[in-house]
Amino acid sequence: MNSEFKLARTYLWTVVRNWWLILVVGVLLLSGPVERLARVSLGVPLWAKLVIGIGTLGLAQYLAYREQVKLKEAALASTAAKQPKKNEASVTTLLKEGDTLINRLENAQSAVEVKKWAPLQLAWKEQVIEALNRAKVHSEAVAFSHATDDSKGSALWTHSHVPAWKRPQWVEFMLFRDKLQEIVERHKL
Numbered sequence: 001m002n003s004e005f006k007l008a009r010t011y012l013w014t015v016v017r018n019w020w021l022i023l024v025v026g027v028l029l030l031s032g033p034v035e036r037l038a039r040v041s042l043g044v045p046l047w048a049k050l051v052i053g054i055g056t057l058g059l060a061q062y063l064a065y066r067e068q069v070k071l072k073e074a075a076l077a078s079t080a081a082k083q084p085k086k087n088e089a090s091v092t093t094l095l096k097e098g099d100t101l102i103n104r105l106e107n108a109q110s111a112v113e114v115k116k117w118a119p120l121q122l123a124w125k126e127q128v129i130e131a132l133n134r135a136k137v138h139s140e141a142v143a144f145s146h147a148t149d150d151s152k153g154s155a156l157w158t159h160s161h162v163p164a165w166k167r168p169q170w171v172e173f174m175l176f177r178d179k180l181q182e183i184v185e186r187h188k189l
Contacts, residue, residue: 014064021060028053091131095184098124098177105169114169121173128180140183 016022028049035041101117101124108114125145132141 011064011068014067015060017067018060018063021056021063024056025053091128091135091180091184094124094128094131095177095180098128098173098180102173102177105173118169121169125176128176132183135187137183137187140187143179143183 031042031044031049101120104120105114105117108117129141129145132138
């Protein structure tokens with residue numbers, strides 16, 4: 001209830017600040033009694049008074065709404081600027097997260113677990129590319145995205161300690177993780 005009262009009070013104050021529009025409506029409202037008292041017709045038809053009155057009140061309401069929206073956007077922008085974005089992990093944090101994901105894959109006991117792990121791997125790769133772009137190493141982000149293009153086939157046979165049913169995913173992720181490690185060391189990220 002308190003927030004509704006505060007919103008209504010702020011909204012009314014915003015409408016009052018547009019006094020020049022409310023003044024037009026007031027003049028139109030007073031024109032009727034003035035015409036009757038003076039027994040003089042100003043020649044403004046009733047429909048014109050209604051159109052002008054409703055139009056100015058509508059404009060006052062719109063200006064109040066627009067000001068409220070601007071205040072709300074400014075408040076949201078200031079709080080967003082003060083808080084770090086939750087999805088923006090640093091490159092080194094993502095490197096550690098990559099190690100965790102590799103351990104999780106190594107401990108997978110079935111193909112079903114590996115299948116559940118695949119979306120995590122894709123999300124991790126996307127986050128790494130975004131983090132590299134934020135770190136202004138765009139060429140490294142491109143190189144990272146193509147880390148498995150050349151060496152995946154030969155690496156499949158060098159890691160015989162990994163069971164064959166999870167070796168392709170493990171090798172691919174290791175290549176991405178090794179490429180990220182190389183980028184971090186090269187650029188001291």
